Amino acid sequence: DAGVIQSPRHEVTEMGQEVTLRCKPISGHDYLFWYRQTMMRGLELLIYFNNNVPIDDSGMPEDRFSAKMPNASFSTLKIQPSEPRDSAVYFCASSSTGFATEAFFGQGTRLTVV
Amino acid sequence: GEDVEQSLFLSVREGDSSVINCTYTDSSSTYLYWYKQEPGAGLQLLTYIFSNMDMKQDQRLTVLLNKKDKHLSLRIADTQTGDSAIYFCAVPNSGNTPLVFGKGTRLSVIA
Numbered sequence: 001d002a003g004v005i006q007s008p009r010h011e012v013t014e015m016g017q018e019v020t021l022r023c024k025p026i027s028g029h030d031y032l033f034w035y036r037q038t039m040m041r042g043l044e045l046l047i048y049f050n051n052n053v054p055i056d057d058s059g060m061p062e063d064r065f066s067a068k069m070p071n072a073s074f075s076t077l078k079i080q081p082s083e084p085r086d087s088a089v090y091f092c093a094s095s096s097t098g099f100a101t102e103a104f105f106g107q108g109t110r111l112t113v114v
Numbered sequence: 115g116e117d118v119e120q121s122l123f124l125s126v127r128e129g130d131s132s133v134i135n136c137t138y139t140d141s142s143s144t145y146l147y148w149y150k151q152e153p154g155a156g157l158q159l160l161t162y163i164f165s166n167m168d169m170k171q172d173q174r175l176t177v178l179l180n181k182k183d184k185h186l187s188l189r190i191a192d193t194q195t196g197d198s199a200i201y202f203c204a205v206p207n208s209g210n211t212p213l214v215f216g217k218g219t220r221l222s223v224i225a
Contacts, residue, residue, distance in 0.1 A: 004156075033212055043157075043202065044216025056212075091156055103204075103213055104145070105156035 006092050006106035013113055018080040021109045024073055025094030034067055034077050034104065035091040043091075049075065082113045116207040120209055126136035127224050132190040134219045136203030139184065146179060147204040147213065148188045157202060159189070190221075198223045 005024040013019050025032045060067070064083070069075040072076045073101040079086055089110050093103040107112040117139040126132045138146075144165055149157040163186070164168045164178045170177045176189040183194075184222040190197055207214050 031212075035215075041214040045212055045214075047214050093157075102159045102162075105155075105158070107154075107156045 001045050003095055004092055004104050004106035006090075006109050006110060011109060011112070013082055013111070015113055016081045017077065017114075019082045019086075019111060021077040021090050021092075021111070023075045023077070023092030023106060025092070026104055027073065027074070029094035029096050029104070030072075031095045032069060032075050033093040034075070034096075035041045035093065037086075037091060037108070039090045046077070057093055072104075077101075079111075082111075084113045086113055116171070116205055118203055118205055118214050118216040120201075120203055120219045122217060123220050123222070125222045125224060127194050128193060128195060130193055130220055131199070132188075132193045132223075134188045134190075134201050134203075134221065136186040136188075136216055137222060138183055138186065138203070138205045138214075140207075146186055148175075148186075149178065149202040149204055149215070151200040151218065153199070153212040160201070165223065193221075193223050195223045195225055 006021045018091045032053050033048040035043050036046055044114050046059045047067045048055055049069045065079055075079045089108045091108045093105045095103045119137045128192045145162045147162045149162045150160040151157045161172055161175050161177055163179050169177055174191045178187045186203055200220050202211040204215040
């Protein structure tokens with residue numbers, strides 16, 4: 001397996017625009033996580049899915065953020081409208097059944113909102 | 115919920131040992147983890163320790179676990195410039211919820 005695949009690797013957008021980040025988890029993994037990393041706040045869990053169903057979205061900062069997982073091999077994180085403070089590196093990770101197992105991370109999407 | 119704390123920065127000279135510390139608040143997890151993030155990359159599992167162990171050694175890495183004090187540490191012997199990275203402590207939350215990560219310790223190795 002190629003691992004967790006995220007796209008794009010870099011995204012630069014203007015404030016107010018819609019941004020969509022994409023993730024393909026490792027085949028067979030039933031958990032998918034979205035994290036955000038900033039210098040100030042470190043790594044934060046935004047939302048996670050189990051078998052394509054959102055389980056906990058309490059980490060989503062505002063209603064401007066939304067995430068979907070239409071099938072087992074694809075998830076999106078959308079920010080609409082984007083703001084400069086959303087600039088961060090966004091990571092997707094997946095793991096197999098049981099949380100006490102290794103999480104595999106994608107390379108991340110570096111988002112810059114100007 | 116679980117809270118994981120790490121110091122943010124550590125600077126060591128090449129060849130010295132590095133010790134990265136982590137404290138957590140509440141865990142009944144089976145495993146505790148150390149992840150490594152190299153520049154421009156995602157996090158990768160570096161090592162882990164089973165909760166009924168006090169110590170685990172893997173080549174230059176030594177993990178120490180003090181369950182009583184809820185303290186986890188990672189020691190890197192003979193630190194090399196290639197060890198420069200951010201190191202994350204990760205502990206599963208109680209009740210089998212996702213891994214909770216510390217903010218990460220940025221290790222800088224001075225040649």
